[in-house]
Amino acid sequence: xxxxxxxxxxxxxQEGKTATLTCNYTNYSPAYLQWYRQDPGRGPxxxxxxxxxxxxxxxxxxxxxxxxxxxxxxxxxxASQPAxxxxxxxxxxxxxxxxxxxxxxxxxxxxxx
Amino acid sequence: EPEVTQTPxxxxxxxxxEVILRCVPISNxxxxxWYRQILGQKVEFLVSFYNNEISEKSEIFDDQFSVERPDxxxxxxxxxxxxxxxxxxxxxxxxxxxxxxxxTIYFGEGSWLTVV
Numbered sequence: 583x584x585x586x587x588x589x590x591x592x593x594x595x596q597e598g599k600t601a602t603l604t605c606n607y608t609n610y611s612p613a614y615l616q617w618y619r620q621d622p623g624r625g626p627x628x629x630x631x632x633x634x635x636x637x638x639x640x641x642x643x644x645x646x647x648x649x650x651x652x653x654x655x656x657x658x659x660x661a662s663q664p665a666x667x668x669x670x671x672x673x674x675x676x677x678x679x680x681x682x683x684x685x686x687x688x689x690x691x692x693x694x695x
Numbered sequence: 696e697p698e699v700t701q702t703p704x705x706x707x708x709x710x711x712x713e714v715i716l717r718c719v720p721i722s723n724x725x726x727x728x729w730y731r732q733i734l735g736q737k738v739e740f741l742v743s744f745y746n747n748e749i750s751e752k753s754e755i756f757d758d759q760f761s762v763e764r765p766d767x768x769x770x771x772x773x774x775x776x777x778x779x780x781x782x783x784x785x786x787x788x789x790x791x792x793x794x795x796x797x798x799t800i801y802f803g804e805g806s807w808l809t810v811v
Contacts, residue, residue: 618802620738623784623805625699625805626738628800671738673738678751680743681726681751682753683730683738683740684740685739
């Protein structure tokens with residue numbers, strides 16, 4: 583069955599450093615990969631989407647890479663700030679238009695001042 | 696910025712009762728979804744809805760669940776005969792176009808359902 587793995591351990595980094603989060607998947611060939619931010623008790627908030635034929639996407643301090651051979655995406659936050667502390671979710675979807683996203687468990691990022 | 700709104704934010708219900716969770720998607724969006732998240736677990740897809748019919752549903756979305764768009768603005772999830780394991784945060788979401796265009800999905804803040 584489809585499986586998405588994100589680091590279950592929290593990532594603790596110092597303010598100003600680059601945070602790198604990993605999303606690995608198996609038994610799936612996604613057409614799209616998305617990253618969301620989720621704060622405690624809140625709904626997921628969309629950050630970035632990358633297509634299967636794209637290697638890298640950037641938005642301000644955020645960068646996503648997508649390696650369909652390794653079946654892996656890396657999510658980078660440069661110049662991290664305490665306000666970036668949250669849980670980050672990786673989500674995959676196929677080429678159908680039904681809007682079904684398969685989410686990973688999420689990785690909690692803690693940025694210390 | 697437009698947002699998806701959900702009511703109630705929290706509902707406690709007795710096991711076996713029926714609940715209706717309500718959502719107002721973003722006004723120009725055409726695709727609607729329900730997801731749920733059991734405490735400490737992954738966000739899980741329940742159902743997608745377009746043009747007044749279900750596009751896809753997960754194995755979780757059995758006969759106990761139903762969705763409806765009763766008017767031009769609301770989108771509801773009905774859960775019949777609630778069970779303890781239905782306790783979760785239920786997220787409504789919407790998108791302007793279909794996923795094949797790479798369109799993003801906007802989530803509401805959720806309705807926390809507690810079944811006792």
